[in-house]
Amino acid sequence: ELQLVESGGGLVQPGRSLRLSCAASGFTFDDYGMHWVRQAPGKGLEWVSGISWNSGSTAYADSVKGRFTISRDNTKNSLYLQMNSLRAEDMAVYYCAKDTGFWSGYFAFWGPGTLITVSS
Amino acid sequence: EIVLTQSPATLSLSPGERATLSCRSSQSVSSFLAWYQQKPGQAPRLLIFDASYRATGIPARFSGSGSGTDFTLTISSLEPEDFAVYYCQQRSNWPWTFGQGTKVEIK
Numbered sequence: 001e002l003q004l005v006e007s008g009g010g011l012v013q014p015g016r017s018l019r020l021s022c023a024a025s026g027f028t029f030d031d032y033g034m035h036w037v038r039q040a041p042g043k044g045l046e047w048v049s050g051i052s053w054n055s056g057s058t059a060y061a062d063s064v065k066g067r068f069t070i071s072r073d074n075t076k077n078s079l080y081l082q083m084n085s086l087r088a089e090d091m092a093v094y095y096c097a098k099d100t101g102f103w104s105g106y107f108a109f110w111g112p113g114t115l116i117t118v119s120s
Numbered sequence: 121e122i123v124l125t126q127s128p129a130t131l132s133l134s135p136g137e138r139a140t141l142s143c144r145s146s147q148s149v150s151s152f153l154a155w156y157q158q159k160p161g162q163a164p165r166l167l168i169f170d171a172s173y174r175a176t177g178i179p180a181r182f183s184g185s186g187s188g189t190d191f192t193l194t195i196s197s198l199e200p201e202d203f204a205v206y207y208c209q210q211r212s213n214w215p216w217t218f219g220q221g222t223k224v225e226i227k
Contacts, residue, residue, distance in 0.1 A: 037164075045156075045164065045207055045218040061215045062121075095163055100175075105211030106154045108175065110163035 002026035002109055004096045009114030012086055022079040022096030022111060030054070030074035033099030035107060036081050038092035048094070049081065052103040063089075083116075091118045122146050124208050124219035132227040139195040141222045143208035148188045152212040155184055155193045158221075159204045167206075168193065198224070 008020040035050040049060045049070040069082040093115050097107035123146040151171040156164040166175040168184035181196040208219040
């Protein structure tokens with residue numbers, strides 16, 4: 001069964017850092033691009049970052065460029081998001097999402113999400 | 121950045137009725153558009169990709185059409201489990217963007 005499980009969320013003060021993880025199972029992880037998509041409370045969806053199957057390509061939304069870093073470890077079937085200099089507007093549920101292919105830009109399957117609360 | 125505008129914001133319909141949702145892009149995205157369904161407290165689910173191709177396991181009552189700047193998601197006959205929020209998303213240009221969503225609610 002295909003599964004994505006995010007972890008690492010929680011309460012963090014503005015300006016601090018947090019690292020999210022996503023554990024994948026049920027599919028050949030290194031055959032697919034992976035992404036982070038977020039949803040602020042009561043709001044719509046915002047693509048945050050993506051990484052190709054072999055880490056050869058990465059991309060970021062302008063709102064997080066220079067502050068967030070996406071990475072993956074194909075030996076551990078895991079995706080990561082290092083978030084630095086967190087702001088109030090980064091508060092959201094962060095979803096890990098599997099691409100439909102190596103790097104198609106569609107989100108075929110999503111984890112349940114992890115909530116990041118940014119507050120002093 | 122490509123802006124996707126969905127209409128209407130809310131669609132009030134009864135089970136069995138036909139739902140027609142619109143997504144308009146600020147510039148052409150060719151056919152590089154997807155539709156997602158999200159129910160309260162759940163993660164989104166991919167319904168349609170490349171404008172008209174159903175994702176694995178998606179019922180035939182869901183169909184997508186359009187190209188360029190105008191797209192439509194049609195639910196031919198609403199089932200009780202179809203009442204949800206629907207988002208369109210483009211992958212034509214960086215950054216990949218979503219529409220603001222259309223809520224399909226029970227009338």
